[in-house]
Amino acid sequence: MMHYPNLVPPDADFRRITEAAVVQRERISRVAEVVARGMGNLFLIGCGGSYNDFSAASYLADRAARLPTFLFNSEEFNRRRPVLLGLNSVVLVASHNGTTAETIEAARRARTAGAHVIGFTKNHTTKLAAECDEVFTYNSDRTILAPKQVLIGLMVTALLREAGSELDFAMIDQAYCAVPAAFEKAIEEAESHLHEIAKAFGSDPFTYVLSAGPNQGAGYGFAMCYLMEMQWKHASWFNANEFLHGAFEVVQPDTPVLLFKGEDDTRVVIDRVEAFLNRNTQRCMVIDSKDYSLPGVPSSMRGEISPLLLSTLSKRLAEHYQAVTGHLLTDRRYMFKTSY
Structure with missing residues (x-):
């Protein structure tokens, strides 16, 4: 390793x-x-x-x-x-x-x-x-x-x-039972890619983060909780489709954008945005649940489980950011320190 x-x-x-x-x-x-x-x-x-x-x-x-x-x-x-x-x-x-x-x-x-x-x-x-x-x-x-x-x-x-x-409640139960081992394996499988993202974006003062459907929480949480709260970096999260209705005008060849991509029906939304970004910026990076083996998770249930996987990987990505930037995830200016 x-x-x-x-x-x-x-x-x-x-x-x-x-x-x-x-x-x-x-x-x-x-x-x-x-x-x-x-x-x-x-x-x-x-x-x-x-x-x-x-x-x-x-x-x-x-x-x-x-x-x-x-x-x-x-x-x-x-x-x-x-x-x-x-x-x-x-x-x-x-x-x-x-x-x-x-x-x-x-x-x-x-x-x-x-x-x-x-x-x-x-x-x-x-x-x-x-x-x-x-x-x-x-x-x-x-x-x-x-x-x-x-x-x-x-x-x-x-x-x-x-x-x-x-x-299909039996299949859903089977998928959840597989999560502990499957996610542990996915963290191992993801390490090199997560470090690549952290190195590529770690020095940027601002990053756009996009996700859709059940994966919205993974993207929004990474932007707000990990980049802004725990790394003190400017970030903005958008629903991926909503990004195409105005915000995408800011994209330049060097604009950093991180996509969280799951396996539910809203995957096509990310596909569309990814195609646009690949034409207009050289700095689009993707965390795609399809890249991970998820042993034991039925193929028909990957769309149900991938939002949880993306959230788990977002936390591990934050730890890679910490390694690259030297800014501890526990550092706070205000949270738990002042009245707000």
Whole structure:
């Protein structure tokens, strides 16, 4: 294996932590069976990275749910006060540290309205956990995205099953069971390409990041959470198709653009944008889930799983950036340091 100076090794506990999330699917099924009785709508609520963690589940629900599903930033939910929130609502809330004030308030508002609130957080002692009817945890401060998104995906899938959606649930379950080993393998397979991206873009002060469909969270999260928050670099995320309706006018031969490309029906959107970029900039780079073997994931389910893979690879890419730039991902100017 090639050595990359200053690169932290992958989390040795990645597979174990992600397997611990998959194992919770039986409890998830039991909870879903109860809370889905009389369920009239579903709300998915979080801020920042936790908001992004709902991206794939929201896309799946839009395609398969026989009931209204809403994805909200926590504070937007609190201020908008959706009239459909009530006794027949199921509300999923997420916050890693469980201290995000807006998300805690959202959980309280939802419970006050009579909704059933299910939380996803680091452990059972967080402040958010205390505000939820049910809590699912992953107990890790480094491997976060994969287990949290697995738990969310399993829960939304279980709710869809109880609500009568027509999906191949056995194949979906098989795909999720394969995730821990498949993603561990993908991180190994991706190292050289991720380092290439970090070296190519690491000195740039500004990067455009594009993604689409269920992969929006991976792209948006990389731009906002990793480049802007953790690397202090200017970045802008766009839905890939929306980029073609104005923003693409800024593209020059040296404009750096990073594409996150999955295997769902919106792949054609990325194909179209990639073709444009390859004609107009010499600095388009792509993270494509098709490049990874994903052993054990049924071919028909790769589109369901690839958004989670792209998120996992985005975190590893951020660690390659850290190795190249020397700026620690833990460095902050404001977050956790000042009032905001």
